[in-house]
Amino acid sequence: MTPPPRRVTQRDIARMAGVSQATVSLVLNNRTDADVRIAPETRDRVLQVIAETGYAADPAARRLASGFNRIIGVFTYEPAFPSGSRDFFHPFLLGIEEYAERVGCDLLLFTSAPVVDGRRRIFHQDNRLRLADGCILLGREIDGAELLRLNRDRFPYVAVGRRDDAGGPVPYVGADYASAVHRLAERALDLGHRRLTYVGMGTAAESSHDRRRGFHAGTAGAESARQITATALTADATVDDLRADGSTVVFVEDFATAVALESAARRSGLTVPGGLSVVTLGDPTVPVPTDITFTGFRIPREEMGRQAVEVLTGVIDGSAGGLQQRLLPCELVEGDTLGVPGSAVDRR
Amino acid sequence: MTPPPRRVTQRDIARMAGVSQATVSLVLNNRTDADVRIAPETRDRVLQVIAETGYAADPAARRLASGFNRIIGVFTYEPAFPSGSRDFFHPFLLGIEEYAERVGCDLLLFTSAPVVDGRRRIFHQDNRLRLADGCILLGREIDGAELLRLNRDRFPYVAVGRRDDAGGPVPYVGADYASAVHRLAERALDLGHRRLTYVGMGTAAESSHDRRRGFHAGTAGAESARQITATALTADATVDDLRADGSTVVFVEDFATAVALESAARRSGLTVPGGLSVVTLGDPTVPVPTDITFTGFRIPREEMGRQAVEVLTGVIDGSAGGLQQRLLPCELVEGDTLGVPGSAVDRR
DNA sequence: ACCGATCGCTAATACGCATTAGCGGCAGCG
DNA sequence: CGCTGCCGCTAATGCGTATTAGCGATCGGT
Structure with a gap:
């Protein structure tokens, strides 16, 4: 841990240009306030030396003194x-x-x-x-x-x-997840869906909460709009559960879960979307192989x-x-x- | 650009613990040199105050003084x-x-x-x-x-x-591109290829040079081993050129170019690899849709x-x-x- | 009891820059 | 000629930390 070699400092620049360190700093920061004046020729001389040496201010010192460093x-x-x-x-x-x-x-x-x-x-x-x-x-x-x-x-x-x-x-x-899910829910109602199920991930994240809120708000006119948690069941069991409930559409929080549900639904004899509609509530965050274009929305990440x-x-x-x-x-x-x-x- | 509010400093910690700023620094850096001793109870008292305040050293000041900051x-x-x-x-x-x-x-x-x-x-x-x-x-x-x-x-x-x-x-x-390309070239020779062509991108980068060097070294026993530049011709024209030359294998620097050449070759009636073998010299750096597994090597990025x-x-x-x-x-x-x-x- | 050696700590300084009060010089004005 | 004001610049200080010389106190030894 030997300290790095000494670099060119403003003092060095100052010496070379025949001015004070303060002047170098003022020139460097291009200060042109009313109460701080530098003669153009002096400024040029300093800039000249700076250009020659390729000097750049030490960001740590700059930060310490000024409080900012971009x-x-x-x-x-x-x-x-x-x-x-x-x-x-x-x-x-x-x-x-x-x-x-x-x-x-x-x-x-x-x-x-x-x-x-x-x-x-x-x-x-x-x-x-x-x-x-x-x-x-x-x-x-x-x-x-x-x-x-x-x-x-x-x-x-x-x-x-x-x-x-x-x-x-x-x-x-x-x-704006709430609004997006809300609109999707309304669209489902318009299409004739009356029993809807929301499959969440059981997380407490705001993003999760907003989606559920949107679902709730958008399904006011439904016969049934319930929320379940995906992690509790396998995809196949979830599909069975949906059948039992009479749900005709699922809103799925997690993309991978939606993929799994879709294939489980078809496996059990349900067509998609005729037998069961599947709406995803977010882009895939892990690569999931699927050829299907799911109905849902795009997050402007x-x-x-x-x-x-x-x-x-x-x-x-x-x-x-x-x-x-x-x-x-x-x-x-x-x-x-x-x-x-x-x-x-x-x-x- | 109002300066940020004053934070807790080592001086504050020192005051609260009834020691000097230097002591705080020493405790913080866990200095246990022979010539710097801190009584255990003093150390604990300082650490106590640090924990209470949640103090963390200003990285800019630290860097300025020590020259390092991880x-x-x-x-x-x-x-x-x-x-x-x-x-x-x-x-x-x-x-x-x-x-x-x-x-x-x-x-x-x-x-x-x-x-x-x-x-x-x-x-x-x-x-x-x-x-x-x-x-x-x-x-x-x-x-x-x-x-x-x-x-x-x-x-x-x-x-x-x-x-x-x-x-x-x-x-x-x-x-080690040189070695990888070298081995691939040897493998081509082993398979019976005698006329080989290297299709580069015409860049001066070392990575490019190393590949060409490997190609050159690996094709010492060939009847013909020439190098051309991809950007000069379209894929179809390049394939014609390869036919004219009698090349049975191309080593292609750029992955996307390899994909284009492969399909151009097949379009022109050449089977791959029978009519023309295509070797890629690097992983795809931009997504290129293809179902083919190209022969080549993997860069351990x-x-x-x-x-x-x-x-x-x-x-x-x-x-x-x-x-x-x-x-x-x-x-x-x-x-x-x-x-x-x-x-x-x-x-x- | 005196001396040297440790022990535990602190005062002082450096790091490189930004900022401000203020100094000397000069011009303009009366 | 003296006063005022401006111009161009510098000296001095602070930012928060790491480091070192060294101070007072205690301790062991004789």
């Missing part, structure tokens, strides 16, 4: 590039990077965050959070206690995905990433005002798995 | 998460993240690097390079001048992919990322010694596109 932290509650969550995080990062590049920010990925009780923690002994001007939070579930702390510390941040209040409103850029950075920069420089919470619309996907009920072919 | 810079010569290069960078990042997490490092992505003359530049007015202890360079082609500068500045770095010297040896973790971080940590703490250059073997893929020549079916 770095945006990115915290992922799971590793950012795992094969498993690959298709989940990637679009977000795509948008985040794009906007960060546009506004000239670097990205600091907090990969060092240790895992405690099965999830990553922002706050730990050696967190480098404060190296960033603010940070973006990614993850299906985010610990409320950590949000609380971020709020308390007044650390600028934006969550990707809607979050409940945590000692104050949580800035976020989310997807990339755009969420972009806007998260946009909102964050607003939060950082205090210009955000009240609009620190955004819900982006989801585009509905006209798939092949939602249709008129009653054309079931039951071969049992 | 941050690894990642520089990509193209945006890191674009759809186009998606499958190219992702595996590297996967490995990089994994190893960084293991050694407790954060990753700093230099997304702010501006584009000059069509490529990103590491060194620019406002680069945050020195915020990291070292950095990893990703990209098909890396500017030699920037490598030179890194060497001159003695900034720790590791390139992913072999690089030619640039004012001294360049630390890298690359894939993920492992390259991992080992790049490993080598970098060695370079940073000076323990790397001479082993700062690694070439990882590529696993050959037994596909369906390399076979015995002469069984061509020419329907022309």
Whole structure:
């Protein structure tokens, strides 16, 4: 751990240009305030030396002195590039990077965050959070206690995905699941469905809650609209359960579960969508092999990433005002798995 | 741009624990040298206060004072998460993240690097390079001048992919393309091929050069082994050219080009591999729809990322010694596109 | 009882930059 | 000629931490 060799500093530049270190700093920051004037020839001389030496300010010192350094932290509650969550995080990062590049920010990925009780923690002994001007939070579930702390510390941040209040409103850029599911439910009713079942994953995440809320709101005119949990049963057992209930359509939270249900339904003699309609409530987050285009909606992940950075920069420089919470619309996907009920072919 | 609110500092901790700031620092860094002793009860008292306040050292100040901060810079010569290069960078990042997490490092992505003359530049007015202890360079082609500068500045770095010297040896973790192509060429000769053609992309990148070198070395016993450039001709024209030359096998640098050639060959009445064998020299970097398993090799991208971080940590703490250059073997893929020549079916 | 050696801690300084009060010089004005 | 005001710049200070020299106290030895 030998310290790195000494680099060129502003003092060096100052000496070479025959000015003071302060002048170098002023020139570098292009300060042209009324009370800080630098003669054009002096400025040019300093810039000349800077160009010759290829000097660039030490970002750590700059940050320490000024409090800012144009770095945006990115915290992922799971590793950012795992094969498993690959298709989940990637679009977000795509948008985040794009906007960060546009506004000239670097990205600091907090990969060092240790895992405690099965999830990553922002706050730990050696967190480098404060190296960033603010940070973006990614993850299906985010610990409320950590949000609380971020709020308390007044650390600028934006969550990707809607979050409940945590000692104050949580800035976020989310997807409007409630509205999307609502519209899908109405469409099912329009097609003649009267008994609907929502198959959830049994998680407490806001994203899950919003979908259920949308389902509930959209099925007000139904004969029956119940909610069950996928993990409790196998796909085949779930299909049996649906038959027993008389449901003609399922709204499935998890894409892979929808795929499994669809094939289980057909296996049991039900056509899709005639015998059973299957609506998915989100893009696949893990690769699932299927040729079917499911009816559902598309989550604007990339755009969420972009806007998260946009909102964050607003939060950082205090210009955000009240609009620190955004819900982006989801585009509905006209798939092949939602249709008129009653054309079931039951071969049992 | 109002400065962020004052945070808890070591001075605050010191006051609360009734010790000096220096003591807090010593406790925090767990210093147990012979010439620095802290009474256990004092240490506990300080740790107690630290735990209560949830204090974490300011990384900028820490970096300024010590010269290190466990941050690894990642520089990509193209945006890191674009759809186009998606499958190219992702595996590297996967490995990089994994190893960084293991050694407790954060990753700093230099997304702010501006584009000059069509490529990103590491060194620019406002680069945050020195915020990291070292950095990893990703990209098909890396500017030699920037490598030179890194060497001159003695900034720790590791390139992913072999690089030619640039004012001294360049630390890298690359894939052994030369050996892989060499072996494939020998295999072609073994199968009876006598006239071979290498279809390159006409780039000056080391990776490209290594493949050609392997091709050259592996085809010493051939009747003809020539090299042409793909971009000069359409796939159909290239196939005509191959026929005219009497080539029975093509070694194709770019995966997408290989896909195009294969279908062009079949379109022109050649069977694959009987009429024309097609060997690919790298994994697809952009999604190309094909059902064929091409004969070629696999680039250990993920492992390259991992080992790049490993080598970098060695370079940073000076323990790397001479082993700062690694070439990882590529696993050959037994596909369906390399076979015995002469069984061509020419329907022309 | 005196001296040297440890022990436990602190004061002081450096790290490189941003910021501000203010200094010397010069011009303009009366 | 003296005063005011502006111009161009610098000295000084702070940001929060790591590091080191060294101080007072205690202890062991003779």
